[in-house]
Amino acid sequence: MLTGSMFRYYFLQSLAISLLGHRCSxxxxxxxxxxxxxxxxxxxxxxxxxxxxxxxxxxxxxxxxxxxxxxxxxxxxxxxxxxxxxxxxxxxxxxxxxxxxxxxxxxxxxxxxxxxxxxxxxxxxxxxxxxxxxxxxxxxxxxxxxxxxxxxxxxxxxxxxxxxxxxxxxxxxxxxxxxxxxxxxxxxxxxxxxxxxxxxxxxxxxxxxxxxxxxxxxxxxxxxxxxxxxxxxxxxxxxxxxxxxxxxxxxxxxxxxxxxxxxxxxxxxxxxxxxxxxxxVQAVASLPKELESFVQSSSTDGVIVVSFGSMYRTLSPEKSEIFAAAFARLRQKVVWRYVGEKPTGLGNNTKVMNWLPQNDLLGHRKTRAFVTHAGYNGLCEAMYHGVPVVCLPLYGDQPANAARVVARGLGVKLDFSTVTADQLYQAVIHVLTNNSFQETAARLSRLHRDQPQPPMxxxxxxxxxxxxxxxxxxxxxxxxxLPWYQYYLLDVAAFLLAVCTAVMGAMLCSCSFMYGVFWHFCRIFSAKIK
CATH class of the missing domain: 3.40.50.2000 (Glycogen Phosphorylase B;)
Structure with a gap:
């Protein structure tokens, strides 16, 4: 049975442990x-x-x-x-x-x-x-x-x-x-x-x-x-x-x-x-009502998501018309993150937005492909959700990211500076109709998800x-x-070289000495015979 003093002791001890535990958390x-x-x-x-x-x-x-x-x-x-x-x-x-x-x-x-x-x-x-x-x-x-x-x-x-x-x-x-x-x-x-x-x-x-x-x-x-x-x-x-x-x-x-x-x-x-x-990458949330209605209107054809990231949202008028013309030819609906005056060739199937919930769109069951500048965040979202990619890299690590996409079979790469409307259209159709891209995207998604801990x-x-x-x-x-010469083992190499040089020098001196002795005895022996 606990006395009053013992009760107060254990109570204070428990309180201290609780406070310390909270502090450490x-x-x-x-x-x-x-x-x-x-x-x-x-x-x-x-x-x-x-x-x-x-x-x-x-x-x-x-x-x-x-x-x-x-x-x-x-x-x-x-x-x-x-x-x-x-x-x-x-x-x-x-x-x-x-x-x-x-x-x-x-x-x-x-x-x-x-x-x-x-x-x-x-x-x-x-x-x-x-x-x-x-x-x-x-x-x-x-x-x-x-x-x-x-x-x-x-x-x-x-x-x-x-x-x-x-x-x-x-x-x-x-x-x-x-x-x-x-x-x-x-x-x-x-x-x-x-x-x-x-x-x-x-x-x-x-x-x-x-x-x-x-x-x-x-x-x-x-x-x-x-x-x-x-x-x-x-x-x-x-x-x-x-x-x-x-x-x-x-x-x-x-x-x-x-x-x-x-x-x-x-x-x-x-x-x-x-x-x-x-x-x-985050858990997929529901899309805003208007955007969800637009996505659902794609029926079985699905949706193409287009985004060039947070830092490259406005294209030149010439480039925006190229993109708009390519998207207008698609049967799919297109959700395009774009800021600026709308291109004159924008198709009825294309919805432009100042901002879009990229992760939620890529995780939507109707999304079929992702057109992107190959920023790493977007590629990780596409890989996680198993969405094939069309890359148009611009700067920095994006060309390298696009090379990884192609090497892994997740998508294709185009040259942003020279791309035509027909090339972009054909690239999107290629990743949509070639089953290998869909299968590879699904396989990479399974591999990426199969981790002991999510990255976050x-x-x-x-x-x-x-x-x-x-x-x-x-x-x-x-x-x-370590100093650079130690990191690259230059001091060890110099020591070993010195040792090898000394050994080789000693061997050469010994051989020279033995040769001289041998030659000396040979002359003495030759003189005695004469």
């Missing part, structure tokens, strides 16, 4: 998103929303001028703001300009455009990390983890300023400055790992392997220099003279890669690199794992800390 998460590429923000925000549902407090750092927009998108988030003096808006303008001419720009012109943005990116990051009031507020909040995108590694600088002990997580599809490759020490053999932005597969010809080697050699050299030019000055200014952006990013505990084993080609991974491709659950589990243990330093490869 949630943590403070800080997101430092990019000032451009809205699709990256959408992916990051979806992960943040999943963390909110798990009881975490999620805070995002955004410029003052977009605060209301972000609050409307994610009312469950907390926000910290800073004044960016218009740098974010200017970067968005450059981004829009780049999208409009991406297919006509050479690699050199693209690099020059990226170089021209350096000053605004540097200033934008400087405004963020130089806001002392903001940094002090972030320090007081005691965040359990900071999440950033390596394309905008300013988040790593923020984490170092808050507290170098705060765990750091990177979420990425591509690594513009190749900080991750050095930070993880992962080997990427160019013999079968195609460069991210080129349309090679993992089965390259001899000429393609030559090109791939050159890309893996030259591109990292140029963009690493660009990253240093953009961020190293800020690192020296706010952290220390001996640090660089590479050393700051190398503190990252976990790398969440938006890649997938079904769609992407196999490549080496380190223990602190986790694949979360398809993290954007996996991402959340790993983030919580980092928060729970205060970092995952035991997963970091020693390669990160």
């Amino acid at each position: 949630g943590g403070n998460v800080l997101l430092v998103p990019m000032p451009f590429f809205d699709s990256h923000w959408f992916g990051l925000a979806k992960i943040g929303q999943a963390l909110v549902k798990r009881g975490h407090v999620v805070t995002a750092v955004v410029p003052v001028d977009i605060l209301k927009k972000r609050q409307a998108e994610r009312p469950d988030f907390h926000f910290e703001t800073f004044e960016d003096n218009g740098t974010g808006a200017r970067l968005k303008e450059v981004q829009e300009m780049y999208f409009s001419v991406a297919k006509t720009m050479s690699v050199y012109e693209s690099f020059r455009l990226a170089l021209s943005c350096t000053e605004d990116i540097t200033n934008h990051c400087d405004m963020l990390v130089g806001d002392k009031d903001l940094i002090n507020r972030l320090k007081v909040s005691q965040y359990g983890v900071v999440i950033f995108d390596p394309i905008f590694p300013c988040g790593a600088i923020v984490a170092a300023l808050i507290d170098t002990r705060v765990p750091l997580i990177a979420i990425l599809r591509g690594d513009l400055y190749f900080l991750g490759e050095k930070a993880t020490g992962v080997p990427l053999p160019p013999s079968y790992v195609p460069f991210l932005t080129c349309d090679f597969t993992d089965q390259m010809t001899f000429v393609q392997r030559i090109q791939n080697v050159l890309l893996w050699t030259l591109a990292p050299t140029m963009t690493t220099w660009l990253g240093s030019k953009t961020y190293d000055g800020l690192v020296r200014k706010y952290i220390s003279e001996r640090d660089t952006i590479q050393s700051v990013v190398s503190r990252t505990d976990l790398w969440l890669h938006r890649t997938d084993n079904v769609l992407d080609f196999p490549r080496p991974f380190m223990p602190n690199m986790v694949q979360i491709g398809g993290v954007n 659950e996996r991402a959340v589990w790993w983030i919580e794992h980092v928060i729970k243990h205060g970092g995952l330093s035991h997963l970091r490869a020693r390669a990160v800390d």
Whole structure:
């Protein structure tokens, strides 16, 4: 029988355990998103929303001028703001300009455009990390983890300023400055790992392997220099003279890669690199009433979904007429995400919308094909729902994504800059009437769905794992800390070469000595005979 004092003891103990358990179940998460590429923000925000549902407090750092927009998108988030003096808006303008001419720009012109943005990116990051009031507020909040995108590694600088002990997580599809490759020490053999932005597969010809080697050699050299030019000055200014952006990013505990084993080609991974491709795919919701009626009106012919993503919604008048003419010839209904003046050749079967519920449409039983720019989020949704694809890649990783679609048999690829109405019409008909595309799409969907954890659950589990243990330093490869000559075993090679040289020299000296002795005795023996 419990006494009063014993009862109070067990009650207080139970209450303490309960409170501690509640405290451990949630943590403070800080997101430092990019000032451009809205699709990256959408992916990051979806992960943040999943963390909110798990009881975490999620805070995002955004410029003052977009605060209301972000609050409307994610009312469950907390926000910290800073004044960016218009740098974010200017970067968005450059981004829009780049999208409009991406297919006509050479690699050199693209690099020059990226170089021209350096000053605004540097200033934008400087405004963020130089806001002392903001940094002090972030320090007081005691965040359990900071999440950033390596394309905008300013988040790593923020984490170092808050507290170098705060765990750091990177979420990425591509690594513009190749900080991750050095930070993880992962080997990427160019013999079968195609460069991210080129349309090679993992089965390259001899000429393609030559090109791939050159890309893996030259591109990292140029963009690493660009990253240093953009961020190293800020690192020296706010952290220390001996640090660089590479050393700051190398503190990252976990790398969440938006890649997938079904769609992407196999490549080496380190223990602190986790694949979360398809993290954007959600359960299918009902369509709005008007859109559902339009989809149902397609009868047995079905629906074609057309979208070029969140950042490329308006086509040139000439291109929009080409697309409209191709769609008008189809028996299927077409739902097209399009902003701007309607093309004059728009068919009665085509519905244009400023925004469309892409995931819900692709998951609808009447959807037959997806016409897209081959953005990775859209391709993951199409693969998950088993929908064949017609790709018209524009820029960035999209040509590589389209190459993966073709290699896997999920769809076909067209050249956006030269496509005609007839070519687009024939491509759509081809994926609709060729059963191999439907069968492959269904098979890839089954493969992608057959995972121990859905990608979002996996991402959340790993983030919580980092928060729970205060970092995952035991997963970091020693390669990160090795000097380059040790990583490539040049010191070992030099030692072995020296040993081999010494042994060969000793052997040569011994042979020379033995030959001299032998020759000497031969002369003595020859003289005695005479």
